Amino acid sequence: MTPVAVILTVLGYIAVLFVVAWLSGRRADNAGFFTGNRRTPWYMAAFAMIGAAMSGVTFISVPGSVAADSFSYMQMVAGFTVGQLIVAYVLIPTFYRLRVVSLYEYLDDRFGVSSHRTGAWFFFISKMLGAALRVYVVCAVLQLLVFAHYGIPFWANAVITMAFVWLYTCRGGVKSLIWTDTLKTLCLVGSLVLSILFIMQALGLSAGETAREVAASPMSRVFFFDDPSSDRYFWKMFAAGIVLLVAMTGLDQDMMQRNLSCATPRDSQKNIVLTAVSQIFVIFLFLVLGVLLYLYADRTGLSLPAKSDQVFSLVAVDGGLPLAVGILFVVGLISSTYSAAGSALTALTTSFTVDILEGTKRRDEAQLTRLRKGVHVGMALGMAAVILAFEYWADDSVINLVYKVASYTYGPILGMFAFGLATRRRVRDRWIPVVAVAAPVLSALLQHWALTAWDYQIGFELLIYNAAFTIAGMLLLSQSDEK
Known part of the structure; x- marks a missing residue:
C-alpha cells in the first residue's frame, strides 16, 4: 500500500467524519456540548459505546500483544464485565439523582470544594496522559507509513492530527460524539472482521481450520493460575479488570x-x-486476529518488527495481502483514533470548564460559550504537546503503558468515590489533596519493595493498592459526626 493510498484513505474517512459531526452538532448549545441534552436513545448509546471503549491502542496493541501475553487479556475482560455491572447499578443511579454535568460534582456534594477540585485535577492528568498515549501510537504508525516518506517531522504529524480532532469536535461536543462513535463502531468492527476473513483466505483456511489453528497455538492460552507472582496471574488480572x-x-x-x-x-x-x-x-476477535497475524508472518517469512504494536500495520500494509486489507487497517485505525481523541478532548473541556475554573455557573450562555471554546483550543494544544513528549519516552507495549498510567492516576479518584459511596463519614476536606498525592507515591514504593523483597510483581492490580491508600488516608481525616 503506497503512501498516497494511505493519504487518500485517511482524507476520505475524515471527510465523512466531518459531515457526520456537522450534521449532528450544528444546533448544539452548551447543554448539547456537555451532556447531549440527555436525549440519546439507549440503543444508539450502546452501539456508540462499543466503539468508544476501543481506541487505536486496542486496534494495534491488543493483536500484537498475543506473542508475549497470549490471550491473558481475556482474564481482565472477565473483570471488565463485573465492573460494568457495578457502574450500571451503583454509579448510574447516583449520578442521575444528582443531575451532574461533570462526575466530580459528586465529590463537592459529598465532601467539599477541595475534594471536587482534586478529583477533577486527577481526571485531567489521567485523561490527558491516557488520550495522548492513544493518539501517539497512531501518529507513530502514520509517521512510518506516510509522513517519513515525505520527510515530514513527527511534531507536524501530531499537530495536524490534533487540528483535525479539534475541528470536528469544536461545535457539537457530546451531541456529535454519539454519532461519530456510531460511525467508528461500524468502521472498527467491520475492519476487524473483514481483516480476519482476508487473512484466512490468504492462508487458505476455512472457518473450522482457523478455529483449530488458533486453539492449537501456544499464543491462545487464556487462563494463568500457576504463578501468583506473575502479572498474568488470573485473580490479579480479574480483580484489576473490575477496578480498572x-x-x-x-x-x-x-x-x-x-x-x-x-x-x-x-x-x-x-x-x-x-x-x-x-x-x-x-x-x-482482536486476539484471534493477533494469532492469525503472527501465523501469516511466519508462513510468508515476514521479518517481525521490534515493537509488537507494529505487527498489524506491517502485515496489513506491507505483507503482500490485497489492497483492501491495508485500506481496512487504515480506516479502522483512523476511526478509532479520531473518535477516542475527540471524546477525550470534549471530556477534558467539560471537566476543566465545570470543575476547575471558578464562577462557571454564574456566567450566561454567551460567556460560557466563549470560555468553553477557549478551553477547547487549550486542551488540543496541550494534548499535542504531550504526544510529542511520548515520542521520546514510550518504550513499552502501549496497551500496558496505558494501564500503568491509569493505575497511578485513577487510584485517588477511585478511593474518594468508594469512600463516599460506602460510608457516611465526613472528612477534613482541605487535606484531601495531600492524601491524593501521597497515595500514588506510596503505591510506587510498595511496588518497588514487593519486587525487591519478595520477587513479587505487582501488575495492573496496583490500582487497588492505590485506592486503598486513599481510603486509609480519608479514614484518618474523617470526622466522627455523620451527614
Whole structure:
C-alpha cells in the first residue's frame, strides 16, 4: 500500500467524519456540548459505546500483544464485565439523582470544594496522559507509513492530527460524539472482521481450520493460575479488570458522558449491559486476529518488527495481502483514533470548564460559550504537546503503558468515590489533596519493595493498592459526626 493510498484513505474517512459531526452538532448549545441534552436513545448509546471503549491502542496493541501475553487479556475482560455491572447499578443511579454535568460534582456534594477540585485535577492528568498515549501510537504508525516518506517531522504529524480532532469536535461536543462513535463502531468492527476473513483466505483456511489453528497455538492460552507472582496471574488480572473498568469508565468523564446522555437511568443501564456483552466478543476477535497475524508472518517469512504494536500495520500494509486489507487497517485505525481523541478532548473541556475554573455557573450562555471554546483550543494544544513528549519516552507495549498510567492516576479518584459511596463519614476536606498525592507515591514504593523483597510483581492490580491508600488516608481525616 503506497503512501498516497494511505493519504487518500485517511482524507476520505475524515471527510465523512466531518459531515457526520456537522450534521449532528450544528444546533448544539452548551447543554448539547456537555451532556447531549440527555436525549440519546439507549440503543444508539450502546452501539456508540462499543466503539468508544476501543481506541487505536486496542486496534494495534491488543493483536500484537498475543506473542508475549497470549490471550491473558481475556482474564481482565472477565473483570471488565463485573465492573460494568457495578457502574450500571451503583454509579448510574447516583449520578442521575444528582443531575451532574461533570462526575466530580459528586465529590463537592459529598465532601467539599477541595475534594471536587482534586478529583477533577486527577481526571485531567489521567485523561490527558491516557488520550495522548492513544493518539501517539497512531501518529507513530502514520509517521512510518506516510509522513517519513515525505520527510515530514513527527511534531507536524501530531499537530495536524490534533487540528483535525479539534475541528470536528469544536461545535457539537457530546451531541456529535454519539454519532461519530456510531460511525467508528461500524468502521472498527467491520475492519476487524473483514481483516480476519482476508487473512484466512490468504492462508487458505476455512472457518473450522482457523478455529483449530488458533486453539492449537501456544499464543491462545487464556487462563494463568500457576504463578501468583506473575502479572498474568488470573485473580490479579480479574480483580484489576473490575477496578480498572470502574475507574476508567464509571469514574471517567470521557466515557460516562455518553451514558449520561440517555434520557433515564434505566436506559443508561441497558446501554451499559449491552456494551459489556459486546465488548467480550470484540476483544476476543482482536486476539484471534493477533494469532492469525503472527501465523501469516511466519508462513510468508515476514521479518517481525521490534515493537509488537507494529505487527498489524506491517502485515496489513506491507505483507503482500490485497489492497483492501491495508485500506481496512487504515480506516479502522483512523476511526478509532479520531473518535477516542475527540471524546477525550470534549471530556477534558467539560471537566476543566465545570470543575476547575471558578464562577462557571454564574456566567450566561454567551460567556460560557466563549470560555468553553477557549478551553477547547487549550486542551488540543496541550494534548499535542504531550504526544510529542511520548515520542521520546514510550518504550513499552502501549496497551500496558496505558494501564500503568491509569493505575497511578485513577487510584485517588477511585478511593474518594468508594469512600463516599460506602460510608457516611465526613472528612477534613482541605487535606484531601495531600492524601491524593501521597497515595500514588506510596503505591510506587510498595511496588518497588514487593519486587525487591519478595520477587513479587505487582501488575495492573496496583490500582487497588492505590485506592486503598486513599481510603486509609480519608479514614484518618474523617470526622466522627455523620451527614
